[in-house]
Amino acid sequence: MTKLKNLEDLFHHEIKDLYSAEKQLLEALPKMAETAQDPKLKAAFELHLQETKAQKERLEKVCELIGITPGRTKCKAMEGLIEEGQDMIDEKATPEVKDAGLVASAQRIEHYEISGYGTAAYYAERLGQKEAHELLSETLKEEKNTDAKLNKLAKGWINAKAE
Numbered sequence: 001m002t003k004l005k006n007l008e009d010l011f012h013h014e015i016k017d018l019y020s021a022e023k024q025l026l027e028a029l030p031k032m033a034e035t036a037q038d039p040k041l042k043a044a045f046e047l048h049l050q051e052t053k054a055q056k057e058r059l060e061k062v063c064e065l066i067g068i069t070p071g072r073t074k075c076k077a078m079e080g081l082i083e084e085g086q087d088m089i090d091e092k093a094t095p096e097v098k099d100a101g102l103v104a105s106a107q108r109i110e111h112y113e114i115s116g117y118g119t120a121a122y123y124a125e126r127l128g129q130k131e132a133h134e135l136l137s138e139t140l141k142e143e144k145n146t147d148a149k150l151n152k153l154a155k156g157w158i159n160a161k162a163e
Contacts, residue, residue, distance in 0.1 A: 007123060007127060011124065012068050013073075014116065014119060015059060018117065019056065019070040019073070020075035021078035022056040022059060024082055025109065027082075028082045029049040030049060031086070032045045033046050033049065035089045036099055038099045040153055044149055044150065045106070055139045059135075061135055062136065065132050065135075066129060078109070081105070081108055082109070084108070085105035085109070088104075088105050096161040097162045099158050103153060103158055107150050107151070110143055110146055113143045114143045117136055117140040118140055121133055121136035121137045
């Protein structure tokens with residue numbers, strides 16, 4: 001493992017980690033959508049799958065801009081969050097309770113991504129990487145919107161149906 005010597009090295013590390021996270025999420029979201037019983041929750045997962053594809057492409061553009069390749073970095077945090085989501089998929093639960101659990105799992109993932117993209121966008125700005133900052137900020141906004149949609153679904157009726 002290469003030693004991180006400065007903010008630019010750390011920024012590159014963060015981008016590689018986010019890229020790995022998005023790749024893992026692309027595999028997990030279809031399973032979450034398939035498991036969801038609530039039509040609006042299923043649609044939210046399917047929409048986020050499309051957004052995630054675009055977010056991965058944005059990260060590829062950021063890699064081009066800053067002159068790195070994503071490499072074989074494995075985001076262990078996302079791996080754990082997805083494993084927890086899979087545990088929820090495998091739980092013996094009523095469909096209503098499973099939907100509430102899926103929302104909780106998805107929101108943990110969104111909060112992780114919000115943190116990662118917020119940090120990476122700040123690093124890009126600090127390093128004078130204007131275009132990278134804009135791309136990362138666009139994804140950050142999408143992640144926050146997804147979290148807000150999930151929150152609205154949970155508070156609107158999904159959690160109440162699980163009672």
